[in-house]
Amino acid sequence: xxxxxxxxxxxxxxxxxxxxxxxxxxxxxxxxxxxxxxxxxxxxxxxxxxxxxxxxxxxxxxxxxxxxxxxxxxxxxxxxxxxxxxxxxxxxxxxxxxxxxxxxxxxxxxxxxxxxxxxxxxxxxxxxxxxxxxxxxxxxxxxxxxxxxxxxxxxxxxxxxxxxxxxxxxxxxxxxxxxxxxxxxxxxxxxxxxxxxxxxxxxxxxxxxxxxxxxxxxxxxxxxxxxxxxxxxxxxxxxxxxxxxxxxxxxxxxxxxxxxxxxxxxxxxxxxxxxxxxxxxxxxxxxxxxxxxxxxxxxxxxxxxxxxxxxxxxxxxxxxxxxxxxxxxxxxxxxxxxxxxxxxxxxxxxxxxxxxxxxxxxxxxxxxxxxxxxxxxxxxxxxxxxxxxxxxxxxxxxxxxxxxxxxxxxxxxxxxxxxxxxxxxxxxxxxxxxxxxxxxxxxxxxxxxxxxxxxxxxxxxxxxxxxxxxxxxxxxxxxxxxxxxxxxxxxxxxxxxxxxxxxxxxxxxxxxxxxxxxxxxxxxxxxxxxxxxxxxxxxxxxxxxxxxxxxxxxxxxxxxxxxxxxxxxxxxxxxxxxxxxxxxxxxxxxx
Numbered sequence: 001x002x003x004x005x006x007x008x009x010x011x012x013x014x015x016x017x018x019x020x021x022x023x024x025x026x027x028x029x030x031x032x033x034x035x036x037x038x039x040x041x042x043x044x045x046x047x048x049x050x051x052x053x054x055x056x057x058x059x060x061x062x063x064x065x066x067x068x069x070x071x072x073x074x075x076x077x078x079x080x081x082x083x084x085x086x087x088x089x090x091x092x093x094x095x096x097x098x099x100x101x102x103x104x105x106x107x108x109x110x111x112x113x114x115x116x117x118x119x120x121x122x123x124x125x126x127x128x129x130x131x132x133x134x135x136x137x138x139x140x141x142x143x144x145x146x147x148x149x150x151x152x153x154x155x156x157x158x159x160x161x162x163x164x165x166x167x168x169x170x171x172x173x174x175x176x177x178x179x180x181x182x183x184x185x186x187x188x189x190x191x192x193x194x195x196x197x198x199x200x201x202x203x204x205x206x207x208x209x210x211x212x213x214x215x216x217x218x219x220x221x222x223x224x225x226x227x228x229x230x231x232x233x234x235x236x237x238x239x240x241x242x243x244x245x246x247x248x249x250x251x252x253x254x255x256x257x258x259x260x261x262x263x264x265x266x267x268x269x270x271x272x273x274x275x276x277x278x279x280x281x282x283x284x285x286x287x288x289x290x291x292x293x294x295x296x297x298x299x300x301x302x303x304x305x306x307x308x309x310x311x312x313x314x315x316x317x318x319x320x321x322x323x324x325x326x327x328x329x330x331x332x333x334x335x336x337x338x339x340x341x342x343x344x345x346x347x348x349x350x351x352x353x354x355x356x357x358x359x360x361x362x363x364x365x366x367x368x369x370x371x372x373x374x375x376x377x378x379x380x381x382x383x384x385x386x387x388x389x390x391x392x393x394x395x396x397x398x399x400x401x402x403x404x405x406x407x408x409x410x411x412x413x414x415x416x417x418x419x420x421x422x423x424x425x426x427x428x429x430x431x432x433x434x435x436x437x438x439x440x441x442x443x444x445x446x447x448x449x450x451x452x453x454x455x456x457x458x459x460x461x462x463x464x465x466x467x468x469x470x471x472x473x474x475x476x477x478x479x480x481x482x483x484x485x486x487x488x489x490x491x492x493x494x495x496x497x498x499x500x501x502x503x504x505x506x507x508x509x510x511x512x513x514x515x516x517x518x519x520x521x522x523x524x525x526x527x528x529x530x531x532x533x534x535x536x537x538x539x540x541x542x543x544x545x546x547x548x549x550x551x552x553x554x555x556x557x558x559x560x561x562x563x564x565x566x567x568x569x570x571x572x573x574x575x576x577x578x579x580x581x582x583x584x585x586x587x588x589x590x591x
Contacts, residue, residue, distance in 0.1 A: 007109070007110040007111075008107055008108070008109055008110070009107070009108060009110065010105070010106070010107060010108075011066050011067065011068065011105070011106075011107075011108045011115065011119060012066070012067040012068070012069060012070040012072065012073035012103060012104070012105045012119075012141060013064060013065070013066060013067075013073070013103065013104050013105075013106075013108070013115070013119045013120050013122075013123040014048075014053065014064070014065045014066075014067065014073045014076060014077055014101060014102075014103050014123060015062070015063075015064050015101065015102045015103075015120075015123040015124045015126070015127040016044075016062055016063055016064075016065075016077075016080070016099045016100070016101045016102075016127065017061055017062035017099065017100050017127050017128070018036070018061040018062060018097060018098065018099060019098040019099070019100060019132040019133075020098070020409060020410075021061035031095060032095075034095075035091070035095035035096075035097055036097060039084065039087060039097045042087075043080065043083045043084055043087060044063070044080065047076050047079050047080045047083065048065050048076060050076075050079070051067065051072045051073070051075055051076035051079065052067065052068065052069075052072050053065045053066060053067040053072060053073065053076055054066055056113055056114060056115055057114065057115075062127075064115070064120065064123070064124070066108070066115060069144075070103070070105045070141040070144040070145050071144065071145050071148050071149055073103050073105075073141070074103060074135075074137065074141070074145050074149050074151065074173070075149055077101045077103060077135045077173070078135065078149075078151055078173065080099065080101070081099065081101065081133055081134075081135060084097060084098065084099060084133075085133065098132045098133055099132075099133070100127050100128070100130040100131070100132060100133075100134060101127060101130060101134070101135045101136070102122070102123045102124060102125065102126030102127030102128070102129075102130055102135075102136050102137075103123055103126070103135065103136070103137045103138065103141050104118075104119045104120075104122035104123040104126065104137075104138040104140065104141055104168075105119060105138060105140045105141035105144060106118050106119030106122070106138075106140060107119065108120060121163070121164070122138055122161070122164070122168055123138075125161035125162055125163075125164060125168070126138060126159075126161070126168070126170060128162070128412070129159065129161070129170075129413075130172075131172075134172060134173070135172070135173040136156070136170050136171070136172055136173075137153070137170070137171050137172075137173060138168055138169065138170060138171075139168070139169030139170065139171065142171045151173050151174075152173070152174045153171040153172070153173060153174065154171060154172040154173075154174050155171055156169075156170045156171060156172055156216075157169065157170070157212070157216030158170075158216060162443075191229070191255040191256065192229040192230070192231055192252070192253055192254040192255055192256070193222060193229070193230055193231065193254055193255070193256040193257070193258065194230075194231035194236055194248070194249060194252045194254035194256070194257050194258070195215055195218045195219045195222065195230075195231070195236055195257075195258040196215075196236055196239055196240075196245065196248065196257060196258065196259045197211070197212060197215045197236060197237055197239070197240040197241075198211040198212075198214055198215045198259075198260050198261055198262050198271070198273075199211065199260070199261040199262070200261075200262060200264075201261045201262065201263040202262070202263055202264045202265065211261070211262040212237070214262055214271070215236070215237075218258065218303065219231075219236065222258075231252050231253075231254055236252075239252075245257045245259050245276055245278070246276070246278045246281070249276070249278035250278060254278060255277065255278060255279055256275060256276065256277060256278065256284075257275075257276045257278055258273060258274070258275055258276075259273075259274050259276070260272045260273035260274055267292055267294075268290070268291075268292060269289075269290070269291050269292070270288060270289070270290050271288065271289045271291075271303060272286075272287070272288040272289075273285070273286075273287055273288070273289075273303055274286045287303075289303060333362040333363070333365040333366035333369045333372065334362070334369075334371075336358045336359070336361045336362035336365065336372070337358070337359060337362045337369070337371050337372050337375060339355075339358040340354075340355040340356070340357075340358035340359045340362070340372075340375060341355070341375070343355035343358065344379070345483070347386070347485070347513060347514075348386070349383075349386050349387055349547070349549075352379060352383065352386065355375075355379060356376065356379055356380075359372045359375045359376045359379070360372075360376070363376075368410045369410070370406070370407045370408075370409075370410035370411030370414055370417050371407075371411070371414065371416065373403040373404070373406045373407035373410065373417075373420075374403070374404065374407035374414070374416045374417045374419070374420035375420075376399075376400070376403045377400045377401070377403040377404035377407060377420040377421070377423075377424055378400075378419075378420045378423060380396040380397070380399050380400035380403070381396070381397065381400040381404075381420075381423055381424045381427055382423070383396055384396075384562075384565075384566055385514070385515070385516055385566065386515070386547055387547060387549040388515060388544050388547055388548055388549065388550065388554075388558075388559070388562040389548050389549050389550020389551075389554065389558060389562060390549035390550065391549075391550075391551075397424070397427060397428060400420075400424045401421075401424050401425075401428065403420075404417075404420045404421040404424045404425075405421065407420055407421070408420075408421050408437075413444060414444070415440075415441040415442075415444040415445035415448055415451045416441070416448075416451055418437040418438075418440040418441040418444065419437070419438070419441040419451050419454055419455060419458075421433070421437045422434045422435075422436075422437035422438040422440075422441060422455075422458055423454070423458060425437065426458060426461065426462075426569050427566075427569065429568060429569055431462060431569065434458065434462065434569075435459070435462050438455045438458045438459050438462070439455075439459075441454075441455050442455045442459075442471065446474075447478060448478075449475045449476075449478035449479030449482065450475070450479070450482075452471050452474055452475040452478065453471070453472060453475035453476075453479075453482075453486055453489060454489070455471055456468045456469070456470075456471035456472040456475060456489070456493065457472075457489040457492060457493055459471070460492075460493050460496045460497075461496070461569060461570060462569075462571075463571050465493070465496050465497045468493050468496065468497075469493065469497060472489075472490060472493055476490075484510050484513060485514075487506050487507065487509070487510050488507070488510055488513070488514045488516075488517050490506050490507075491503050491504075491506040491507030491510075491517060491520055491521065492507075492517075492520055494506055494507075495520050495523070495524055495574075495577075496574060500524035500525075500527055500528050501524075501528070503520060503521060503524040504521050504524050504525060504528075504530075507520060507521045508521055508536075511536075511539055511540075511543065512543065514543075515540075515543040515544050515546070515547045516563065516566065517543075518536055518537075518539045518540035518543055519540045519563045519578075519582065520578075521536055522536040522537045522539075522540050522581070522582060522585040522587070523577070523578050523580075523581030523582050523585065524581060525581070525585060526580070526581035526582060526583070526584030526585035527577065527580065527581040527584065529584065533581075533584060533585035533586070534585060534586045536585060537582070537585040537586050537587050540559065540563075540587070541556055541559050541587075544558075544559040544562060544563075545559070556587065556588050557588055560582070560587055560588060560589055560590075563582075564578075
């Protein structure tokens, strides 16, 4: 773009995207295309024209439109959603076209027919977090349309949007019919947590915006965790100024309640937070944090991590016990998933088979339950780690990819969905896709210890060992009572960093549990010319043979072949070091 071609103007931007487009195309490509063409020509394009807008960009599943007025953009969006809801009534699933819409107002740069700028980016980002059939609007646009359109607005507070340095204040247009489309689902058996509005103790009612904003940020951060349901901001703020946390928790259906206060004096802050268990009646946490205003984001992260550290483990354990008490017939999709997760903790092929049965049962109860899809993807993708030589590896990889993609489609906000797609892509040597989804998983939930630990190793496999070390240290700090598989991954990470002594010390207590692990420790011993390398190599062969699922008796060459087959994605440097170390340990590694 040359300097002379730049044209700027104020514009309202409407971004729309079809919910579940990939799934609809997979189920009925011709039916979906026919419905899409009909809705575009009969509903979408006439609505944009009727409200004096123009479509300046289209994709297979979405479009961007420009309006000279925010009022026109909002009226068009409301018109669109209502007419699409009417068109979808009684239609087959493949013919139900449901939109998410985001609207923003701001300065844009025009180049020919195309538009660029923050207004375009904000509209597109708001669209991604809108609910199916819903409309989100930026604060700037809402200021222009307030009292000028027959619509009600729910204040969602500041929203952190992808690749946006500053939060964007967002409003949801209410009163629209809910769309009958798959979305992120609130599962009934999840324990719920409510964050009550933090009290403003500054003595100045004009500072309410600050404590309210911090409350909204805490709700947003906790909502990243799918282990519990987070009560929405609108419901929480309905109790602003009220006392009686246990009663409020009961009214909201929340097992856990966060309450507290903010005292702001000049450039100093004191944030006090309590975490309560409304059923048991106990206080799980009571902390206060003093900081300067410029340290707020770091302290907010610390507050969130402290709450999560107390709640996540307890929430999972409570839900596990409830799920295990239910009969298979009584179990909801989430209960079935929890039973599967419980089996995975045993780390045996037999337990994995049982877990797969429960995950598939979860999908039988809810085909759009993303967590079950990601669990199946990870299990199928990792099955080879406990079943060296088994014959169904290729078909399992294909199934894993399908489930991983569905998981991301059904719940793109769940970090585990992206982590599953990242690992499947890694084993298929789709390294660019793997890196992108590891980074998404890391960014979507930076306080989820297990996910962060998996991302640490995944990014280290792809060559970013510095990032891997940083994330692993964070995961272990977040979850100091972690399970043994952390050491399995940490030992590999040490090897990738060239820390061979640390690889040996970390991994050797666990080599009986993970058949791959003694291959790494044997290579580390070999590279250090340690005398016990041969004994570790023998332990590696014994471990692989114990888990062997191939035809006939396992030979040493089979174990070596299997070890390198599950590490094909390693960098050339790592492959050279592994071969050199295993050869030094006395194993028959081909040149």
